[in-house]
Amino acid sequence: MEQRYDRAAEDLGNIVALEHVNVMIPDQVLGTAFYVSGLGLTRDPYLVTGITNMWINVGRSQFHLPTGKPQGRIIEVEARGKVTRAAVEKFYLASLPALGWVAEGNHGWSREGEGLRLAIKGRDGDLRVGFSLSPR
Secondary structure, three states: OOOOOOHHHOOOOOOOOOOEEEOOEOOHHHHHHHHHHHOOOEEOOOOOOOOOEEEEEEOOEEEEEEEOOOOOOOEEEEEEEOOOHHHHHHHHHHHHHHOOOEEOOOOEEEEOOEEEEEEEEEEOOEEEEEEEEEEO
16 A cells, blocks of 8 residues: 655644745845755745745745845744644754854844744644744
């Protein structure tokens, strides 16, 4: 019998819905480092594969990240999945400092005039992780 991939068994990356998010980013290389390496999302390998706009898959949703000046961007998204609080905290405590983010208190980071805040809600196995990115 063929075993199907069980997305519910994954620790991270089980976002239920964000619909569609557009964010201007100043640098595609840094954007790839943050969204793919840092947040653990995946780049769409088939659509818009150029160097001036990247599409990032987030479950069934997508981020469109064209090159441009963000000018006071404010981003707020929430992911939901079958994950534990410990797995989420471990992942971001390791990945965000590696991308130049400096920890500020509990679940807060800053970098180059921007602040990133994580809000972890719910219980293990049904967790919601909110991301808020804004200018400082």
